[in-house]
Amino acid sequence: MGFNKWLDKRLLSISQSKWISSCMVQYYYASCGIICGLLVLLGLVAARFVPPIKPWWTAEQTALHYQTHIKGVHGGAALMIVSGMFYLPFSAAISYQMRRVPKLPYYVHQVQLAAAAAGVWTLMLPGVILGLIGFRPYRPVEITQTLSDLFWLCSIMTWPTFMIQNFAFAHAILADNREQPLFPKELGIVNIIIPILYTPAISIHTTLYGPLAFNGGIGYWTIFVIFFTQLCIDSVYLVLAIRQESKEEFAMES
Template identity: 30%
Template sequence: MPVSYSAQRALIWWALSLLLVFMVAFVFLIRLVPLPPATWTADQVAAFYQANGGSVRLGAVIASWVAGFMVPLALVISVQMRRLEQGWPLWATLQFAGGCLMSMFLVFPPLLWGVAAFTPDRPAEITLLIHELANLTLVTTDQYFIFQFVAIAVVSLTAKHDEMSPFPRWFGYYTIWTAFMFELGAFGFIPRTGPFAWNGLFVFWIPLSIFLLWILVTSFMLFRALKRQEAVSA
């Protein structure tokens, strides 16, 4: 049964809109881009939430509303992967499951930042614990991204394609590279300074940048494929 092209486009735009709102809340309200140094003392962390408590809580509200932005995008990706699979859509299903599960770890950090700011006069060590849990959850939770990326890469590299497919071979290699760079985030547990710290080049900046770029590239490929598919079916 064919899936509405306009509905698929609407889901992609929905995902991109939620992502934009999430980033605005993260950058301008929660104000943790970049993450502060992991060497901050408990008093420094507590002072940050005391000074920015209202803004952080508002940012947590907004980010909590929109942090599931990967779900509609993952659904459209699965619909398009299903076109290319023979039999039961194993890889499309794995991709959608991975996309949904990864959303949990985009939801948890804003919730925890909001908790840290909720009671600014609590003991500083408790606020530090919540702050560390939020930051490390953000940068080290690579567990479910890999299922989405591997599934897309497999279909891109092995399925029989047509000119209407959004997953050419180069996109498979690009997704593998993205997955590899994401896995570097787990090193955030080890150092407190340097490129592998939670605000370092390889744990924060590169994963954040390539994730946003991958979403934009994927959305473009989906939009282009939908346009071609709709033209052929007209």
């Protein structure tokens, strides 16, 4: 009985801690965007995909890469899968802040959150495929090459979910016409321009060479650099919005 009382007291103390207050939880969620991006980057580095493998490699060369770096492939697969776990809380924090925009239609933040839920699999599915490649690295080389191509196409061609999400976020930002809007208009422009830069990646399945290939300047470097950059920018401004909300709540309580 004494233990139960002690446990209840401890749990009550934890539940009242400032470290799990609504504001702090939002801060945690906002930081998940940067964590997600870092995990994707670390996953690519671990699998020796920075720089990426070459699309024109023979099946033997492709299979040899995975066989040589099998431990890194295993680690990279795990990191990419875990990255999806952080993307959804980050997106949920954005959705919550979007709801603070006056007269914003309900469906706008719902579309943003629905696209985020789909986007989680855009991050996790390539990790699962990479894990499958590393599960039996000494299978027939043609199968490994096919799975490798599937990994790259699923990693890069599945950008439309992010475009929908970013456009919905931009809609909320640009629709906020208050003197002190929740987010600066420039952030809305960023969330329109960056997804448009993803669009050339829809053609990476058409070529093995050049900037549009999955190892090219547009098909690889541009996509991953701007994706990581946007996650960082949105996370920073999300933190600022959360801070402003905290100040407003403190002023109301005072």
